[in-house]
Amino acid sequence: MSLVSITDVRKSFGPVEVLKGVSMQVKRGDVVAIIGRSGSGKSTLLRCINGLESFQSGSISVDGLEVGNGKTDLRTLRRYVGMVFQQFNLFPHLTAGENIMLAPTVVAKTLKGEARHVAEQLLAKVGLEGKFDAYPSQLSGGQQQRVAIARALAMRPTVLLCDEITSALDPELVNEVLRVVEQLASEGMTLMLVTHEMRFARDVGTKLVFMHAGRVHEEGPPRELFANPQTPELAQFVSGLN
Amino acid sequence: MIYQLSFGDLLPYWDVLARGLAFTIILTAVSTVAGIGLGTAGAGARTFGPKWAGYAVGVYVELIRNTPFIVQLFFVFFGLPALGVKLTEAQAAFLAMVINLGAYSTEIIRAGIEAVPKGHIEAGLSLAMSRWEIFRYVVLKQAFMKVYPALSSQIIIVMLGSAVVSQISAEDLTYAANFIQSRNFRAFEAYFAVALLYLLLAIAMRAVLRGIGRLVFPKV
Structure with a gap:
């Protein structure tokens, strides 16, 4: 059974629809790397999972707890969902x-x-x-x-959300943080990371999600996806990185 | 015409001055603690509280900040008895001071609260903290750290402004000067001495407030 289950989630900021029906299943122990251009809805999706953002339709559940729609007390939910931010926020x-x-x-x-x-x-x-x-x-x-x-x-937490946690760091400091995350992954922690560290996504991730224009455009095992992207958008995204 | 200064004429009244000084210090200390307490509650209501509470505090703040302190004082002392609330001069002075500092410190502390990065609040939420817990443990101390210098200045302003309570015969330092010069006609000496005492008090308060700041807030 999925630990995190996301079904057809739609989210708009005013007239702008940021998530246009996102679905995703995350199993216990998965390390999900979410990649994509800025504005593709990666961070918004992550923030919907612990209720920092509300969403208009669809459903998200974490370990059986339904997110949003007032069904679950958000404080209860957040005891099981940890989050680390780009700006540290210590x-x-x-x-x-x-x-x-x-x-x-x-x-x-x-x-x-x-x-x-x-x-x-x-x-x-x-x-x-x-x-x-x-x-x-x-x-x-x-x-x-x-x-x-x-x-x-x-x-x-049973799942840890990481929202671009190395993006605000000087390049020489990135690895010390990634090593910690890698260690967590090896201990079986369920992780969902929005990241721009492609090598990390490929080597540590058990699942890669490529988001594009508010949708999950492509997903699968990281190595396969990087080696053999099925859509021109992912191919372009991957080639543009090197 | 040459005026012969005679500070010696103040000596027989040293106890009046001492009592006035003590009253001003106690008045300032009590209204600082209570006023900042009130301001903290007001700022909390305006930022983290329900909408209606925010509006109510807004009305209070604007009412106090846009009227003269002496009118507020007269209202408390001469006006409230019409409603059956009779206060002594000292009680009225304390109440007016607390209400006045409460309004100003509400706005100062609110500025501090709003300067706390939104990310810190989100971090608190992500840790399953309630809004009250976030306000209490994450926001408040940071807010005070940010506005402590402004708050210190306001406390000194209120201390100096407390001279006005002599107008309802609350026996503060200025009242002492009025009293002395009415007895010995040494107005220059009396007000000069009292001005000097206010100056020294303000300097001492700044030093004390700075010391408290060093003690309470980490050097960050």
Whole structure:
């Protein structure tokens, strides 16, 4: 059974229809790389999955929870759906450790000591042991993004959404973040990534989705799609990258 | 004509000055805490609260910011008794000050709240936080960090503006000066001394506020 099930989702911003009937199935443990030109609706789709955007028609469900239409409390849904953003969005008035501890203590009512222990473990996992007391402004972009990943993981999500998480990073910092994501993938975490890192999409992804003009234009195993695109749009997109 | 300065004539009234200074300090301290509390609630209502609450706060803010403080004070002290609300001079002074600072700080804190990047709120939402939790744990401290200098200035302005409460005979520092010069006719000395005390108080407050800022906010 699919963990994330998206059926014929349509979404408009005013008169502009951004998603024109998107359907997609994501199984547990899948690493879905969503690629496409800017404006093709990739990020909007991702934001619909955890309810940051509403949509007009169609349905999305995550682990049996129906998104939107007021059927499921969004806060319940969001405990199972983590998200990492392009701009990190760390809270600047809190240290790295406090950023990670905030939701577990406030939302999940975990005790401070236990939350701190988990935060330290997660920081170690993303290669930032010893940075517990550092403020975001004292960290590099790559380090900030790794803290943001740890922060999302602290709520033990069943699926993690990554919205262009390396696009705001200097080129030399991209790999340290991708390595963390790759490690998560190898541990079986279900991931949906909007990304421009094609090599990563090909090597780590279990499934590639090419979005074009508000639709899923082509999808399948990444290596096959990259080697042998079936549509001229994907062929052009892939060739334009190199 | 040469005026002979005689600050010595103030000495017998040192206790009046001290009491006035103490009243001004307490009045400022209490109305700062209560006024900023009120302003925080107002700013929260205008940004994170329901629409009707936002409108209600908007009316309050515009009413206070577009009328003179002395009229607000007179309304509280002379006007409210008509409605059966009788306050002492000191009570009226405290109330008027809190209402006044509440309105100004609402707008200052609101500016801080609106300067918090939308992405931080989305990050909070994505972590399953409620709007109240986001306001409380993500937005508020950042907002205060951003507007702390403006808020500090407003507190000093309110302290200086508190001189007006002497007009309803609340016994503040300015009241003390009025009292002294009415007794010994040393107007220049009395007001000079009080002006100096206000100046020193303002300088001391700035230092204290800066210190509090250093203590409370991380250096980012």
